[in-house]
Amino acid sequence: MQRAIRNHQFAFLRDFATRWDVLALIVALGVVAFLAEASRGLLAPLSQLDATPLSLAPVHLPVYAARTTLRMFAAMVLSLAFTLSYATWAAKSARAAKFLIPLLDILQSVPILGFISITVVFFMSLVPGRVLGAEFAAIFAIFTSQAWNMAFSFYQSLRTVPTELEEAAASFHLTPWMRFWQLEVPFGLPALTWNMMMSMSGGWFFVVASESISVGHTSVALPGIGSYIALAIQQRNLHAIGWAIATMGLVILVYDQLLFRPLIGWVDRFRVEQEPGMEPPASWALTMMRRSRLISGLTVLFYGAVRWTSWASAPHAALRPQGAPARRARWRGWGLIWPALLLAVVALALRKLAQTLFAQTQLAELRTVGVLGLLTMARVVVLIALASLLWVPVGVWIGMRPRVAQWVQPLAQFLAAFPANLLFPLAVYAIVAWQLNPDLWLSPLMILGTQWYILFNVIAGASAMPSELRRAAQNLRVGGWLWWRRVALPGVMPYFVTGAITASGGSWNAAIVAELASWGATKVRAHGLGAYIADATAAGDFHHIVLGIATMCLFVVAINRLFWRPLYYYAERRYRMS
């Protein structure tokens, strides 16, 4: 399982496509700028909107939890649709892939929380029903936190379908449609499911953050756990916060047991290479579903539908009665139109960006934003280093004890999925109560939710280490610091880097909600880019939001390219066991 993750999650790190990256960056930021522009004029009429009245009574929590979960589902369906189309397009057309793949990479680095404010206003203006618009915005925000890595994983799968399976499909005259559903999708499923699970665990954070948003004078509170907790903060209600945390924990637990455990157990059948000795993950829910008549009836129906679509689609050319060659000549014009189209889009994006950013920005402002970015970066770096110092030894210790790992691993994954922003109020309460320095004490919040990625990846790495290697080290009486230096640390290195990349990316995003926190009317603020974006959002200042997002985006991309990517490369080459 762990191998599959790493192979797919960061597979994009292998290509260096700098030219295309620049274009992708421009277009992505251009779209953000466009959305900001489009929504600015629409702000006024919406300001009359009243927040849907919410109640802090715990009785309402099940309903709120259900609404929140539903949003997650909707976003997941959207993400799947996006994945199947976008990744397939990129995999089938080398020309399109040149641009689509770097674009995906950039989109992954855009701080989603930053532009929630923009999308909220944009979507509310699109949809006449007010609540529906806000719902769309929330779902869109979750979608943007889920879709990219899923698309990457599927793209990677599509490109690694074993040649002999492709040949078998061709020689038995499967149509492209049949091949997609009977070969390519099943082959990509294991990696895709794993990425869906990772996306989901990231998604809870964003669903909580996107339910209750205030942009300038517009505030939206969708019924859900996120809004519930926002209200609790406003009213300084610690009990309610406790209820929300408990409910969220329960929801994630149920989600995991009822959806993902069964999915992962089921998806095991789609694995092409079976690693010997790997048990398919057990799931009581899956066993239950497999033995239930109702569910098996439904699956038969589903497979029947897949077959029927194959049936309904046109048969393979060779099997048509006349056998007349139906091959369409490829239209050559694309070779010219495509670059022109691309150029036009890039030019438009560039113009929009220039209008939004440079026309109204003074040099001093740029310098301020840059310095704030450096501050936030310093925080992320120090925090990742501290978390590594703590969790790498712990993870190694746990990973080498299978019995402990069996218990701790799911717990770490659960903690990674738990939206840390639910816990923020507790910390902020403490900071306010004891008058702590926010610049220092708000920082740990950034890594509260993301540090677990380091832990569970290191655990996975340590348990994957061949026991013979450990025995050999014992036999040679390698101990103490030498053992860490020569055996343990190199052994978990590739896994650690994977976890650290995820943790660092997540921390940047979390900065936007962590650097500026409130407790009732009291606001605590740390200096940094996250607080800058949060301030701009609260003020409804789109110009500064875009500037902040663009800067953060550049920081994240630069760090990924200059630091994580080479490090990942190095760890894979040097320490990969196989």
Next chain:
Amino acid sequence: MNAVPLLRVDAVAKSFEKPDGQELLVLEGVNLQLFEGQIIGLLGRSGSGKSTLLRLIAGLATPTRGQCNYLGVPVDGPAVGISMVFQSFALFPWLTVYENVALGLEAQRLARAEIRRRTLAAIDLIGLDGFESAYPRELSGGMRQRVGFARALVVHPNILLMDEPFSALDVLTAETLRTDFLDLWSEGRMPIKGVILVTHNIEEAVLMCDRVLVFGSNPGRVLSAIEVTLPQPRNRLDPAFRELVERIYVEMTARMSGVRAGVRTEFFPGQGIGSVLPHISSNELSGLLEAVAAEPFRGKADLPKIATDLQMEIDELFPVAETLQMLRFAELEGGDLTLTEAGVAFANAALDERKRIFARQLLTYVPLAAHVRRVLDERASHVARKSRFIDELEDFMTEDDAEQTLRAIIGWGRYAEVFAYEDESARFTLENPA
């Protein structure tokens, strides 16, 4: 034999484009005719283009020149009536045995009852009864390949193409499958009319085929065609059978001697670095040298005999033997491997002496090794980047071949201690830790 062939391959050639835009010829001037009731074997080592030819016939690739005709119609895309069995089985792991077999019929949009009838018939024929609902992972290799056969037969093809169908199986299982296949074939219980079998196992070719085409490499081409008229079932111990096997060995080694025998590099400095070297470790080389030097061969080994003794297939044995010939440790002629003076000396020497002998042969007979050493000697720093040599090699070969050739040279150079290589920095140096 009928006058109209099932399949006719006319002057087929296939080339791929190299990164620098030049053509790389992998198959040249192949002619072949398959008649009803015939099994034709394509025998050769990896890289001889036999699998490429099979894919051209299957319509999975298009020939650069020439044409494949199936029943008089040019093959253009996968033809109905030609199906294929794969080396790695190529079963869909998410489909059961039944679903795997039925897939080809579903693509043809037959009625469900018809699909069911034919699928069960094929499963029955191939001996998979009772396994219908099993997933491929639950099956042994032999059973998986049976599914491969059932899947290929269920569409009622005229021609069955088999791409080394038994090479991924253990010896016992492979033999059972071969026998079962030949029984079904000779009893006429399979719907097929002709078979093309790709193999690198000489005995398998003689056991199963009516006609064996021996392939040579660089570029892939047919060296000779050998008719096998022994009646089925054939006996491996039959003297006539052994004689045919021996003949094919001679046939295959005859073409190898001379072409790649080592040439003294000092006469042609910088020349001849363009040949692709196999990635053979020094252990394999000394292992074969020792085996040939020892009883019962005493310096001269009959290839079929030593292949059986060492349980090596020609695909494994030939590259090692050829490398020994290139290094002038042995001569390869008439199906025999004979040690040279250097070969005998090497086999009898202790480790350090062996390294000295190996270094001498390497620098004398392998131009690329001599070239690397010369470059290192000439430079004041005694350091050279790997990419420098890769670039040079890519004038003559593909990227992959250049990489493989350089890996071979690195392995031999390290063993002989004529130069060192650092993987981290991808550099050759003269600094041996010793």
